[in-house]
Amino acid sequence: MRRRQFIAATGIGAITALGGCLGNKSPPPRRSSVISDFEVGNGTLVIDFATDKWVMSRYDGANQSSAMASPVGVASAKGSSGGSSGRGATGRGTGGYTSAPRTGHGHAWYHGGDYADDWYDDHEDEVTQYPVTVVALGVAYLGSTDQMRDEAPDAGAIPWDREFQNPSKTVTYDVADRQESAQAGWYRIGANIVGTDSNHDFRWECYDLEISDTTTGFNLDERWKVSPRI
């Protein structure tokens, strides 16, 4: 074999092999329909829930008894407005700031990309769509755009500025009532969802919104859905 052919062949082989290391084999963020729309008008953030709320999960509810089950995360999320990221102050189980999942791990666009489609196609028999109920909704100010760029929190609940228990179809939150320096910027909206039939706690579906303050009032500029991996 000529040397160049040899090097080309081994190069292709190596790249293929390394592709296995570099490729993302983690499951994609789970799909769900919990909140249908956000609007900002007259300084108020309006959050509309979806009519049919559901989440896709690998949770195997077939043999799970609902009699003894109860939501886990609801009570533990209450009133945790300290600075410990709402996830434990020790750092043992969280890994700290730099190891927090970033866009590639816990965050996702609404759709999740082609790899998400492929994953769901390949794991069709492992995933079930569960109807869910929202038992709590939390709203928290994350900070300015610059702060968000540096310190985007990972998926899941954070210390909420305000929490609504058993919310109805629509929830409103007054952005204009906040301190002026902490009105524009990023917000996290989190919905704690529990299986309607299974009563299994599916923890939190979150949305990060960027709200800007313009001469004509508040605008909703960006919206990200932040789901844990399925």
Added chain:
Amino acid sequence: MSKTRTATAALLVLTFVVSFCSFVYEFVYSELLTVIYGGTVTQYVITIGLYFFSLGVGAALSDDLNPNNYGENFFRTEVLLAAVAPAGFLLIIGLNSVRIPQDVPPAVLWTVARLPVVVVGFLSGFELPLLTHMVDNSNSEDTATPAWIHHLGERLHDWTVACLGVFWNVEHKTGKRSGLSVVLAMDYVGGLCGAVVYARLLYPELGLIPTIFVLALLNAVASLAFVAYFSDLSLTQSDTADRRVLGDSTATPLVGRVPKTLLVVCLLLTASYAGVVANHDATDERLSELYLEQQIENEYPPDTMNIEVTDQETTQYQHVIRYERTWTGTGPNPYFTGRSESCLRLGSAVQLCDSWADSYHNGLVDVPMSLVDSGPETEVLVVGGGDWIAIDHLREYNVTVDQVDLDAQFMNTTKNDPFFRHWHDDAYEYDRLQTVAADGYRYLQQTNETYDLVLLDIPGATDDDLLTLYSREFYRSVRKHLSDDGMMVTWAYSPDQYPEHHKTFVNTVGAAGFTRQLPYWAWEDVDSDNEVERIERFYVFAPSDRRPLSVANGTAYVQQYRDRYHDRQWQRVPRYRGVRVNSVFHPNYDVLVDT
């Protein structure tokens, strides 16, 4: 001894040395990547794979090197290796010490961190072909070894060829061997010696940082020796001809022209590395402190925490790091009360900080103690917990405790260390305590005891060495040693932050026969802002129904945080489809975090 005989022998000695260095460089990189990223098998396998691939590329391209300058190119290769290998080591450390913007894809970091492996492999790929050519050109017909060794070698060779002849068609060869065969043989011997010396001497005695500089020094000295021996820069004039002659019919120096700049660089590198090796203790301590401090600071938002390592110790099983963390942010400190506090890490995993040492153990001990009776008849097993703090909490309930921890050295250190004594209050003297220094998995396989409570106070699943303690077999052993009402308690990672670990962990525990779980948090106001914060997440697991957590009959801690515990209920252990359990003989590496 003929002129070319010694030249051949010198080239074979060089082959041994450069092969030794090349192999050990890769061992050092593998271990460094394991220390930083976790996953021993993953890091070693990928490093070895990349190394051999790069060796192949280098060897293939070596044909393009000028055949009239093999010696000079070999010298260039060795100087480059001596410079690049430690630089690559520092690059990997630097990558994990500086803040990388979030926009940088993880794949880029992954690739850059493996570049040193590839570069060293590529350069090492030049070595064997160059040495082979040089040995072939030496035209030595004689042996450079003493007669008795030569005779012994011949006998061994005869015997080996006779064995080969049982299966292969052989032709006994006498006289000069091909350059490739002797160079390859010496290369493998160098590799073996490198592996043994690294495993038995360099790594355990010096550590990773001094080792890389020892190797680079060896590489640089080999380069200088090569030049001194085979070029016009010979030390004495009398035997110049011997040193530079290639063959009987030629008198061309092996290294025709030594680039002066490169020679100066090589001398400077040699001097620098010699200085570093002479002061390896100080270098090791300072470099590792810098790395650790930066790495820990990076766990917090930028410019908010200053870390100062105050003490380091390496036991047979773990690296123990003590440090002070000081809040330097602009607002109130959300992590702990005051500005500074002491913390402890085992490896990269945080184990203890002043602000939550007590509340963590409240969660580990005082919450589950609300589910069992107090008194000597209650048998408790603590797996891990070498800091004795869990024992101190258990002592309050007068229960009988067995403790098994692998690291006796660490346990002895913590007995009298003021930092730990403050928290464990000499709990190792508890008269109902029996401590065994052993592996928890092995202990459970051998003991006949049964326990009402098994507390897992073990490190996080960050390393392959810990796969066993997160396996179905281990959890099954725990279950088999539970009394009729027994339970297992462990801290746990965040399901949102480590979803794959969490699902694997839960399925593994379920597969071991645990069907009921009671999740809860430990709580405390760690930063004195009048808000109670979550400290750590825990699970109680049981193989069947257990009595509910009663706040009214609970321990003082549970009653103090009654609003956090009044609605805690037992649930079924969930199961997730498509998630394989972690088994000793069929590990699921998803259970490891940060790999």
